[in-house]
Amino acid sequence: MKARELMRRDITSVEPDTPVYAAIYIMEQAGLSTLPVLDEEGRLVGIITEHDLIHAALPEYFEMLQSISFLPNLNQLRDRLREMAPKPVGEFMVEPLFVREDDEDLHIADLLIKRRIKQIPVVDGEGHLVGVIRRIDILSRLVR
Amino acid sequence: MILTVTLNPTLDKFYWVDRLPLSLERSQDEILIRARRSSTAAGGKGINVSIFLSCMGVETVAMGFLAGHIGQIILRDLLEQGVTANFVWIEGESRTNVTIIERGKEYHPVKIHEEGPRVPFHAQEEFLKKYRRMLRRVEYVVLAGAIPPGMPVGIYRDLTAEAKRAGVKVVVHAGGMPLWEAIQAAPFFVKPDVREELVVGEMPVRTEEEIIMAGKKVLEMGVEACLISHHVTGDILFTPEGIWDLEARVPLTAFKNLVGADDALVGGVLYRLVQGDSLLEAVRFGMAAAVASAEVEPKLCLSRAVIENEMRRVEVIPKEGG
Numbered sequence: 001m002k003a004r005e006l007m008r009r010d011i012t013s014v015e016p017d018t019p020v021y022a023a024i025y026i027m028e029q030a031g032l033s034t035l036p037v038l039d040e041e042g043r044l045v046g047i048i049t050e051h052d053l054i055h056a057a058l059p060e061y062f063e064m065l066q067s068i069s070f071l072p073n074l075n076q077l078r079d080r081l082r083e084m085a086p087k088p089v090g091e092f093m094v095e096p097l098f099v100r101e102d103d104e105d106l107h108i109a110d111l112l113i114k115r116r117i118k119q120i121p122v123v124d125g126e127g128h129l130v131g132v133i134r135r136i137d138i139l140s141r142l143v144r
Numbered sequence: 145m146i147l148t149v150t151l152n153p154t155l156d157k158f159y160w161v162d163r164l165p166l167s168l169e170r171s172q173d174e175i176l177i178r179a180r181r182s183s184t185a186a187g188g189k190g191i192n193v194s195i196f197l198s199c200m201g202v203e204t205v206a207m208g209f210l211a212g213h214i215g216q217i218i219l220r221d222l223l224e225q226g227v228t229a230n231f232v233w234i235e236g237e238s239r240t241n242v243t244i245i246e247r248g249k250e251y252h253p254v255k256i257h258e259e260g261p262r263v264p265f266h267a268q269e270e271f272l273k274k275y276r277r278m279l280r281r282v283e284y285v286v287l288a289g290a291i292p293p294g295m296p297v298g299i300y301r302d303l304t305a306e307a308k309r310a311g312v313k314v315v316v317h318a319g320g321m322p323l324w325e326a327i328q329a330a331p332f333f334v335k336p337d338v339r340e341e342l343v344v345g346e347m348p349v350r351t352e353e354e355i356i357m358a359g360k361k362v363l364e365m366g367v368e369a370c371l372i373s374h375h376v377t378g379d380i381l382f383t384p385e386g387i388w389d390l391e392a393r394v395p396l397t398a399f400k401n402l403v404g405a406d407d408a409l410v411g412g413v414l415y416r417l418v419q420g421d422s423l424l425e426a427v428r429f430g431m432a433a434a435v436a437s438a439e440v441e442p443k444l445c446l447s448r449a450v451i452e453n454e455m456r457r458v459e460v461i462p463k464e465g466g
Contacts (some may be wrong), residue, residue, distance in 0.1 A: 009228035010219070011205070015273070022270075029233035031216060042277045128281065130228070 003108060004101040006141060007122045007131030013038045016045065016090030023048055023089050036121045036129050037093045043127040046093030056092050057081045098123050101130060109138050146197055146414055147282040147312075149275070149303065150190030150208040152260040152292035153218050153231075154241040156403065156443065158183050164246045164254065177244070185443055186221035187241065189288030189317050189337070192404045192444060196411030196433070198226040199446040202418060205230055205278060209271065209292065211261045212237035230278065232271045236261030243403050251376060251396045251438075253403065262294040275303065279310035284414060287326065288317040288407070289337075300326035317410045330366030333423075335410055338373055355380050356387065356463075369423055371413075373406070377435070381427050386465025390427060392435045393457045404443030409434035411444075412451065424460065431458045 013036045014023050023035055027050065037046035057080040084092070098121045099108050111120060112135050119134040159179040186195070194206040205228040210219060215231075215238040222229050239258035246254070263271075279285065285307045287300045296302075300322045304314045308329065316326040319337035324345035327334060336344045343349060347358040355372050359382035362370040370382040376399075377392040412433030416426035432454035436445035445451060 008223050009205075009226065010223055011228060011230045012233075013230075026233055029211070029215070030219075038277070040277060042281065 001105040001141065002101065003099050003103045003105075003122045003133060004130075006105060006108065006137050007101075007133045008137060009131045011036075011129050011131065013129060014048065014089050015039070016088055016093065018089045019086050020053065020089060020092065021085040024053070024085075032119075034117075034119050034132075035089075036096065036132070037089055038129055042129060044096050044098055044121055044123050044129050046090070047096045047121065048089050048093045052092055052094055053081070053084070057084060096121060099133070100125070105138065105141075108133055112138065145203045145205060145282045146194075146284045146286065146418070147278050148190035148194040148197075148204060148206050148286040148288065150188035150206060150289050151263070151295060151299070152239065152290045153186065153188040153191055153208050153210060153215070154239045154258070154260070155214050155218055156185050156187035157240055157242045158185075158401065158403070158441075158443075159242070159244045160247070160441070161244060162247050164244065180247075181441075183442070184217070186218040186225075187404070187443065188290075189407050189410075190286055191218070191222065191227075192407030193286050193288060193317070193411040193414070194222070194227045195225045196408050196444050196446065197415060199444075200411070200415045200448060202415055204228065205282070207231060207271070207275060207278065209234050209261070209263050209267060210238050211235060214238040214240060230274055232267050232274065234261055234263055234267045243401075245401060251399045251402060253401075255403075257290075260290070260292045263292050264294060268295060272306075276306060276310075279307055279312050282312055283418065284313045284315060284332075286315045286317065286410065286414070287331075288315075288410070290318075291322050297321045298325040301329045304329035304331045315410060315414065317407070327362055327365055327367060332368045333413070334362060334367050334370045335406065336370075336372055337406070344372065352380075359387065371409075371427060376402075379409075379427075379431065380463070381424065383423060387463040388424060388427075389459075389461040389463055390431050391459045391461065392431055392454075393459060394435050394439070399438040400441045401443060402438050405434040405438040408437035408444050428455060428458050428460055 012030050034049045039045045057077050119132050122131045124130050160181045161177055194204045197204040207230050210231040211234045239260040242256040244254040304326050307314045314331035315333045316331045317335040344358045349355045349358050359370050363382050371379050373379050379390045381388045409430040412430030413426045416429045433451045436451045436454045
């Protein structure tokens with residue numbers, strides 16, 4: 001099965017200059033943990049995830065500690081998130097992993113499993129975002 | 145690809161009942177109306193057009209504003225129908241519109257329409273950005289339905305002008321002042337929604353003479369084609385080439401649900417236009433889609449074969465030119 005048959009045609013997205021607080025609001029309202037970031041032409045230029053935002057908000061030494069249980073409380077995380085809130089998403093987005101409309105399900109499943117990502121954007125031949133595939137989309141297809 | 149704009153989407157909730165009480169004004173008794181059946185579906189004029197087009201195999205993207213739990217239900221329904229969704233999320237709750245359909249009076253339903261959430265200015269700006277971006281990828285844009293609280297009455301005029309600058313043809317399916325404002329920007333095709341008030345701008349459209357006067361005036365303002373309802377089963381089409389009466393030879397008693405029928409009409413016209421049909425033939429197909437949709441309990445008839453079969457019941461009578 002090809003990506004275009006598996007994908008959700010939801011192209012909810014943000015732009016590099018969208019403030020972080022707006023991206024968090026969209027994630028919350030739309031029930032998404034990842035948002036594609038598009039340029040003015042609608043081409044995929046990055047992705048921003050809950051994980052990226054939390055990671056950016058944690059102190060640098062967290063890398064070594066591996067768990068936020070070492071923090072005395074969530075005040076540091078809250079303060080840092082409030083600092084980040086008005087900043088543009090472009091500062092925190094990461095290089096996008098994506099698949100094309102004609103890519104096969106095996107390749108997509110492989111990417112989702114190996115890279116431990118919850119969803120992956122789908123682009124057309126010109127790089128425009130046309131949908132997303134979530135792990136649950138593949139699981140539900142396989143179980144049917 | 146066809147872009148539809150539904151600024152105030154709705155979750156349409158339908159109840160089919162055997163009988164409505166003659167009056168709701170009894171002072172003592174609680175009034176209980178039992179529904180024989182009920183259903184819900186994503187709605188709003190543009191969304192209905194998108195669902196129709198998607199089921200006909202035309203790629204379509206729906207835009208507008210969604211909010212809250214109802215917004216998520218609308219989104220899910222749209223995605224399940226194969227429509228691409230590109231909405232701006234706002235605070236509050238998307239509206240629910242209730243239609244109660246009484247057995248034997250299907251052509252005369254009782255409706256309760258909510259107002260919908262207020263759209264803040266920053267969300268309007270975000271929508272405009274997304275709209276401009278999508279205009280680069282579409283052939284037609286459909287601006288349809290009610291304007292939500294917080295948005296200017298001239299929004300369809302501005303969106304029409306933007307689309308025309310991008311070389312995109314605009315179809316407007318709305319009523320009242322938002323329609324009249326849009327007409328000032330001369331869209332390609334206009335289907336006035338005259339359900340609430342039988343006027344186009346300030347021109348009454350009660351009689352055939354009034355409709356013809358209004359239709360001609362709309363063309364004078366630069367609109368390329370205009371389709372105005374004459375009665376439930378009849379529309380009048382105006383183009384620079386002529387005026388036509390389109391009449392569906394169907395008894396009103398055949399109708400089961402009129403909600404969405406005029407949106408099927410617009411969807412049908414666009415479906416045939418993108419196939420390369422003439423406007424007149426496209427409108428004839430649209431009328432057949434409207435009739436077929438009114439004859440089924442779901443909002444839209446999505447069977448091409450059934451619609452094509454209905455085309456034999458749609459008569460086209462030239463009135464002037466043609």
